[in-house]
Amino acid sequence: MSSRLGSLIALIFFVWLSIVFGLFIVFRVIFEISLPWQNALTPTIVSVSRVILSAMVGVTWLLAWWKLANVYLWRKLRRHE
Amino acid sequence: MGTDVHKVDKPKIPEMCGLAVTVGLISSAIIATVALQVEARPIVAFVLCISIAAAMGIADDLGPLSSRVKPALTTLAAVPIVLLGTYSPYMAIPFLGTTRLTIIYPILVIVAIAVLANAINMMNPFNGAMSGTCSVLSLAMIVYLLLLGRSTEMILPSALLGSLLAFHWYNKYPAKVFSGNAGDLSVGAAIGALVVMGRIEVPMLIAMIPHITNAFYLLSSAGGLRERREMPHRPTRLLEDGRIQATEDGKAPITLSRLILAEGALRESEIVNIMIAMTIASSLLGLLTLLLMRP
Numbered sequence: 001m002s003s004r005l006g007s008l009i010a011l012i013f014f015v016w017l018s019i020v021f022g023l024f025i026v027f028r029v030i031f032e033i034s035l036p037w038q039n040a041l042t043p044t045i046v047s048v049s050r051v052i053l054s055a056m057v058g059v060t061w062l063l064a065w066w067k068l069a070n071v072y073l074w075r076k077l078r079r080h081e
Numbered sequence: 082m083g084t085d086v087h088k089v090d091k092p093k094i095p096e097m098c099g100l101a102v103t104v105g106l107i108s109s110a111i112i113a114t115v116a117l118q119v120e121a122r123p124i125v126a127f128v129l130c131i132s133i134a135a136a137m138g139i140a141d142d143l144g145p146l147s148s149r150v151k152p153a154l155t156t157l158a159a160v161p162i163v164l165l166g167t168y169s170p171y172m173a174i175p176f177l178g179t180t181r182l183t184i185i186y187p188i189l190v191i192v193a194i195a196v197l198a199n200a201i202n203m204m205n206p207f208n209g210a211m212s213g214t215c216s217v218l219s220l221a222m223i224v225y226l227l228l229l230g231r232s233t234e235m236i237l238p239s240a241l242l243g244s245l246l247a248f249h250w251y252n253k254y255p256a257k258v259f260s261g262n263a264g265d266l267s268v269g270a271a272i273g274a275l276v277v278m279g280r281i282e283v284p285m286l287i288a289m290i291p292h293i294t295n296a297f298y299l300l301s302s303a304g305g306l307r308e309r310r311e312m313p314h315r316p317t318r319l320l321e322d323g324r325i326q327a328t329e330d331g332k333a334p335i336t337l338s339r340l341i342l343a344e345g346a347l348r349e350s351e352i353v354n355i356m357i358a359m360t361i362a363s364s365l366l367g368l369l370t371l372l373l374m375r376p
Contacts, residue, residue: 001351001355003344004341004344004355005355005358005359007344008340008341008355008359009358009359009362011294011340012290012291012294012359012362012363012366013362013366015290015294016287016290016363016366016370019286019287020175020370023174023175023176023177024175024176027174027175027176027177028176031177062297062301065294065297065298066297066298066301069294069298069335069340070335072340072343073327073335073339073340073343076343076344077327077329077343079344
């Protein structure tokens, strides 16, 4: 029972770490992006790039959670067949 | 009356009793407004929010709403919060600090309340699961608000905690009453409204990781919004000895209860205890996040 709870809390800890790390990437890396040249299109290109890259971080979060849950479920189920 | 499908003898249990939590919350909110002379506008918005969610839940309990209509209708519960302006568009975000989201925030309020109400509705497959985990979330809210020095905002989470603990006494294994969609949606909307009004969005997002990931796993593995009756492949099954086991059906949706049972069959009360322990763990991580966010 305690090892089962430990594994499930580890899953929660992974999700928490991915959220914190993802927010760090978005706000400390992606939001700091700038282009070396300046023209009329630069602000638009920077804003669109930030949105696309942030969305990619979000999708990566969800895919990682999904993959982890799948691997955890099927590995445990096969072990107890 | 509903059937308790996780018992061998399938007893009939009264449904929609979660409305007792709604009534308890509304009466506590009114008493708090009068006795403590707090500002009435947030209380009115809160009471309207949970009443609308409860009405949607009653409609779903009496004649099931479609899986797409129900989440859409629960967005209406957020309307009083937005219209009465009982939110602050200044949101504290880790690594960014306090940021102003004047245009996006009202949209986030609507989405957040609908998502949280439905996530809590999805996390109630067993006796005492909703009341137990939401009691932990209410206590977490009180602790977060205490640390932030927002004593006035602690009144409603305290009322929610009291109502949920009283309800848990009757809803815990073996349940004498079921909360029904009416109770689940109104408690979920109450938590969503209190998160917004208390400005504790990020710590509560962390505290609700079990609920949010359960909803995400369910929606993604079931291929979108589906009601329980629309899913022929079940994630768990009841054994003859009364324990519950995860199914090995590849087409069955992934849920938190299935993940909990992946290591072997458990009694219903043990599954709920694990769900409560997971919510305590995520609430502690929410507390850690709050402490890391403080300047």
